[in-house]
Amino acid sequence: MTPRRLLLLAAALPALASAAIAPVPEPKPAAAGTAPLPGATVVAKVEDRIITLDDVRREVYRNVDGLRRRARNEKEFYDMLEQLQNDILNDLINRLLIVHDFKKDGHRRIPASLVDQYVAESLQTEFGGDRTAYLQHLRDNGWTPRDFRQQIEEKLINNIMRLQHRRSETVVSPRQVEDFYNAHKDSADFRQEDAVLLRLITLKRGAGETDAALLARMQPIYARLNAGEKFEVLAREVSEDVYRDNGGEMGWREKSKMIVEFATPAFTLQKGAFSGPILREDACHLLSVVDRKDAGLKPLSAVSGEIQTELAAQLGREAEAKWIARLRDSYYVRIYPLASPVPDKP
Numbered sequence: 001m002t003p004r005r006l007l008l009l010a011a012a013l014p015a016l017a018s019a020a021i022a023p024v025p026e027p028k029p030a031a032a033g034t035a036p037l038p039g040a041t042v043v044a045k046v047e048d049r050i051i052t053l054d055d056v057r058r059e060v061y062r063n064v065d066g067l068r069r070r071a072r073n074e075k076e077f078y079d080m081l082e083q084l085q086n087d088i089l090n091d092l093i094n095r096l097l098i099v100h101d102f103k104k105d106g107h108r109r110i111p112a113s114l115v116d117q118y119v120a121e122s123l124q125t126e127f128g129g130d131r132t133a134y135l136q137h138l139r140d141n142g143w144t145p146r147d148f149r150q151q152i153e154e155k156l157i158n159n160i161m162r163l164q165h166r167r168s169e170t171v172v173s174p175r176q177v178e179d180f181y182n183a184h185k186d187s188a189d190f191r192q193e194d195a196v197l198l199r200l201i202t203l204k205r206g207a208g209e210t211d212a213a214l215l216a217r218m219q220p221i222y223a224r225l226n227a228g229e230k231f232e233v234l235a236r237e238v239s240e241d242v243y244r245d246n247g248g249e250m251g252w253r254e255k256s257k258m259i260v261e262f263a264t265p266a267f268t269l270q271k272g273a274f275s276g277p278i279l280r281e282d283a284c285h286l287l288s289v290v291d292r293k294d295a296g297l298k299p300l301s302a303v304s305g306e307i308q309t310e311l312a313a314q315l316g317r318e319a320e321a322k323w324i325a326r327l328r329d330s331y332y333v334r335i336y337p338l339a340s341p342v343p344d345k346p
Helices: 003-011 053-070 076-103 114-127 130-140 145-167 174-183 211-226 231-238 258-268 300-330
Strands: 042-046 049-052 195-204 249-254 281-292 334-337
Touching: 042 053, 042 076, 049 053, 049 076, 076 145, 076 300, 114 130, 114 145, 130 145, 145 300, 195 211, 195 231, 195 258, 211 231, 211 281, 231 281, 231 300, 231 334, 258 281
Parallel strands: none
Antiparallel strands: 042 049, 042 334, 195 249, 195 281
16 A cells, blocks of 8 residues: 555545545644644655644645545545645645745745734634634644744745736736637637627516506506607616616626526517516516627627636746746755655755
């Protein structure tokens, strides 16, 4: 059995009851990068800081319920658990590398006032401002207030440094946007269904109001439309829905995303036409088709913002990955087999 599989079995009970996945035992408390508890197993070392098996298990424990729900059998559960474990271990290593690189020259520091602010916010969001609950949380995890503050500070360092490196490579040119668009024209994201731009007038059904009475209230409005009054003007005057102040405009709607009572008239009417009264359980409506769009490829102008956002995110992720790779090449990182002793740094 491989060391990684042993690590997994140390993190999750192997027994399964029929198809059910066994629960993962909660890990012993400690903070990643700090001195290990007596008997703790060290699984990685980053410069002069360590990561223990319990550090990895703690993060696994927070996510394992989702794996258990998705896993169809024991093998799939352990395969997913192994991937999660590897991802978590690498993330813990990366976090310590980022902190070490930030602090290496002794000149860069997070302002103490900013750390204090985030500590105070954490006390509110995590403990509802209850200092007794906060102190109990520290005792349960074997931490001091200084340990807790250090964790907050290191989270800030990670967030700030990752954001800086992502932003360093997020300028997207119009040519890149156009090339991406041309390469993905067959993507469902860039295709559109038939769509209509609609306006709506609604009269809500009163308590105990019959269909006949509701239709009788709508008839004068329908007659005014037939006499030539503008739909949007009438909507502002008489409609009883959230679209009233906007002249009844509902925005662009695709057929697959509309209720059936609206879809049939909306995609039958010509541009500029309006429907007869549409009776539903809770209301009566009139629809007007303001404009139409045929199914097909969305124009570049309609998706350029979306493409630019996607490309910027992709470039940011790539920049961050290259930066992390440089950190791993620049500093001492060692991952230990489960049963191996931890030697001193060479």
